Every structure is written in structure tokens, then in C-alpha cells.
Amino acid sequence: MQNQTPEEIIQWQDEGIKKQAFTSPAGNGTTEQIRLQEEYLALANAFLLAKHQPEKGRIRLLKTFLKEKRNQQVEIRLHAERAVRGKVSDVGRDFLILTSLLERVWIPYTAVKEATLPFDSPDFDTTHQQILFDNDLRKKLLRNFGATVSRRSKLRELFYEExxxxxxxxxxxxxxxxxIKGGVIFSGRLEEAGEDSIVLKGIGQRKTLLYKELQTIRKARFYQKFKGK
Incomplete structure (x- = not known):
């Protein structure tokens, strides 16, 4: 490099730039316009899906709404003609989790009639949070992505819909x-969660409950693990 002429150095730099690979832009507008257009198209596709496949489209729109309100207060109105309030803690593939000071509530999407914001709750466009750049976490994600994500619930929520x-x-x-439907409540220790049902073992009885019949599954946040005799 020291023995090269300025013209040769410029030519070498130009060749280096040409070798760099850049992805094609997603549109003709500016970056913010492209991002807004992508959000608009995603919602348009969800509404189109709801038109032709109402149940799948309804769940997709519900998940979109809940993800935007993560860590905010929402009100979930159930088919059982009552409502549940809490902060959106997790948005899964076929369920959501609301948390309050005293309990954690799992709600299957099949039990949800509609979701809205409580009348006395503020509506934020985005979740208020501070961003910290963690170099150690970055290295772990690059070198051992699966194990790192599986050990942290917040990362599972970010990269994977459970x-x-x-x-x-x-x-x-x-x-x-x-x-379950009809307002019947059953309490017990969780023995098993299968593909279409859960098994709870109460005092003197064991009950299998289908997901499609469930309205809510509640767990007190400060209860210790139940130990049967």
C-alpha cells in the first residue's frame, strides 16, 4: 500500500466497495415509508384472511393487537360473558397470558370474544422501556442460540411463539x-399438559379438561409448589 500511487489506492478502494453485498430495498420510498407500508400490508393481509377464513383471521388480528399492547393493561372479554383484566405478559401460538399482582391467567384464543383497553387505562403506542446493549448476550445468541433462548422466558417470547x-x-x-364453559371451576395440581387437554389432580379426584372447553387457567403468583401427601 505504501508503494502504490493515489490512483491505485482509489481503484483498490472502489473494488472493495463493489465486492460488498447489499440487499435490494423493499420499495421506492424512504426507510420509514417502507416500514409503514410493510405494517399496512401485514394488517391488510390479516383482514383479507379474516374475510375468507374468519376464525384464522380473527386470531391473527387478535395476536397483532396483543403484541402491540405487551406489558400494558388490557381487558379480555370471554365467550362466558365476563371480562378478565391484566397486563399482557405473553402472546403464544394459541393462547395469551395476563398477569396481575396476585395471579397469572392463561386464556386460550378459542375462549376470547374480543380484546380491548380498559376505560381507565392509558393507551401507549409502544411499550416504554430502556434499551441496554448486552455484548455477552449477543455472543451467546451467536454461538449457542437455541440453548440461550430456551433458558430465558423473555427471549422465548421474542423469538418463538409457544x-x-x-x-x-x-x-x-x-x-x-x-x-370451563358453563362457569364450572375445577382446582388441582397440574399433572400433564397434552396436545388437546390438561390433567388436574384435585383432592380425591382426577380431571381431564379439553383446551376447547377452557375459559381461563389461573395460578396464584405467590403460591408454593403443591406437595401432596
Whole structure:
């Protein structure tokens, strides 16, 4: 490089720039216009899906709404003609989790009639948070992505949509209170969460509950793991 002429150095730099690979832009506008257009198209596709496949489209729009309100207060109105309030903690593949000071509530999408914001709750466009750049976490994600994500619930929520079965299976042995259609409530220790049902073992009885019949599954946040005699 020291023996090269200025013209040769400029030519070498130009060749280096040409070798760099750049992705094609997603549109003709500015970056913010392209991002807004992508959001608009995603919503337009969801409404189109709802028109031709109402149930799938309804769930997709519901998930979009809930993801935008993560860590904010929402009100979920159930088909059982009552409402549940809480902060959106997780938005899964076929369920959502609301948390309050005293309990955590799993709600299958099949039980949701509609979601809205409580009248006395502020509406934020985005979640208020501070961003910290973690170099150590970055290295772990690059070198061992699967193990790193699986060990942290917040990363699982960010990179992966869990199913209700997967979420509940991490709480085996804990005491739950499940409400099914008709307002019937059954309490018991979670023994198993399968693809279409859960098994709760109460005092003197064992009950299998189908997901499609469930309205809510509640767990007190400060209860200890139940130990049967």
C-alpha cells in the first residue's frame, strides 16, 4: 500500500466497495415509508384472511393487537360473558397470558370474544422501556442460540411463539384453578399438559379438561409448589 500511487489506492478502494453485498430495498420510498407500508400490508393481509377464513383471521388480528399492547393493561372479554383484566405478559401460538399482582391467567384464543383497553387505562403506542446493549448476550445468541433462548422466558417470547401445551408443561406440579364453559371451576395440581387437554389432580379426584372447553387457567403468583401427601 505504501508503494502504490493515489490512483491505485482509489481503484483498490472502489473494488472493495463493489465486492460488498447489499440487499435490494423493499420499495421506492424512504426507510420509514417502507416500514409503514410493510405494517399496512401485514394488517391488510390479516383482514383479507379474516374475510375468507374468519376464525384464522380473527386470531391473527387478535395476536397483532396483543403484541402491540405487551406489558400494558388490557381487558379480555370471554365467550362466558365476563371480562378478565391484566397486563399482557405473553402472546403464544394459541393462547395469551395476563398477569396481575396476585395471579397469572392463561386464556386460550378459542375462549376470547374480543380484546380491548380498559376505560381507565392509558393507551401507549409502544411499550416504554430502556434499551441496554448486552455484548455477552449477543455472543451467546451467536454461538449457542437455541440453548440461550430456551433458558430465558423473555427471549422465548421474542423469538418463538409457544403453544399452550409447551407453556403449561413448565408448571407441572403447581396448583391451578381452571374454569370451563358453563362457569364450572375445577382446582388441582397440574399433572400433564397434552396436545388437546390438561390433567388436574384435585383432592380425591382426577380431571381431564379439553383446551376447547377452557375459559381461563389461573395460578396464584405467590403460591408454593403443591406437595401432596
Amino acid at each position: 403453544s399452550l401445551m409447551t407453556s403449561l408443561n413448565r408448571w407441572k406440579g403447581h396448583w391451578f384453578k381452571a374454569e
